[in-house]
Amino acid sequence: MNKDIAKVLLSEQEIDSIVTKIAADIDRDYAGSDKKLVLLCILKGSVVFMGDLMKKIKLPVEIEFMRVSSYGVSTASSGRINILLDLHRKDLSECDILVIEDIIDSGRTLSYLTEYLKLGGAHSVKTCTLLDKPSRREVDFTPDYIGAFIPDEFVVGYGLDYNEKYRALPYVGILAPEVYENR
Numbered sequence: 001m002n003k004d005i006a007k008v009l010l011s012e013q014e015i016d017s018i019v020t021k022i023a024a025d026i027d028r029d030y031a032g033s034d035k036k037l038v039l040l041c042i043l044k045g046s047v048v049f050m051g052d053l054m055k056k057i058k059l060p061v062e063i064e065f066m067r068v069s070s071y072g073v074s075t076a077s078s079g080r081i082n083i084l085l086d087l088h089r090k091d092l093s094e095c096d097i098l099v100i101e102d103i104i105d106s107g108r109t110l111s112y113l114t115e116y117l118k119l120g121g122a123h124s125v126k127t128c129t130l131l132d133k134p135s136r137r138e139v140d141f142t143p144d145y146i147g148a149f150i151p152d153e154f155v156v157g158y159g160l161d162y163n164e165k166y167r168a169l170p171y172v173g174i175l176a177p178e179v180y181e182n183r
């Protein structure tokens with residue numbers, strides 16, 4: 001285990017089970033749709049989850065990417081989200097968009113993106129997150145697919161970072177406090 005990880009929260013095996021279950025749920029829920037199922041990965045943290053999830057979904061899927069940034073939870077009173085990389089499709093009315101996130105915290109990103117994509121004319125918009133920290137919610141938002149509820153700990157790995165590090169760890173772990181307290 002990486003020396004900076006205090007505790008493994010979700011092992012590789014646990015993540016694999018979670019992703020398998022979500023993929024089966026998605027296959028079941030979208031089986032009757034005649035629209036294009038588009039997995040929309042929100043960079044960067046969701047890229048590992050997205051890669052694993054798309055391999056397990058049996059329905060045909062297309063993939064897209066967006067990158068957004070908020071002004072940070074502590075200063076997010078305006079709720080403003082910056083779009084750094086946008087989605088450019090002219091066929092949104094023919095698309096079932098499924099937004100893929102690694103984690104939901106305040107809820108501002110997914111809340112904003114859902115409205116943004118609906119206003120853009122998507123046929124349907126649903127959301128999927130690997131991790132949910134419900135104790136941190138600032139806006140009322142519930143994703144359609146949730147992998148695991150987690151406590152309010154600083155988690156890294158499986159796409160999640162601290163200063164761009166630890167994204168490639170194959171598990172989700174709690175970062176040892178001394179790593180960010182002594183920086």
Ligand code: PRP
Nearest residue numbers: 043044045102103104105106107108109
């Ligand atoms: C994380 C995560 C979500 C957002 C969730 O991204 O991937 O996009 O924060 O927070 P919220 O519910 O409070 O809006 P981050 O800004 O860390 O970017 P990254 O994925 O590129 O690391």
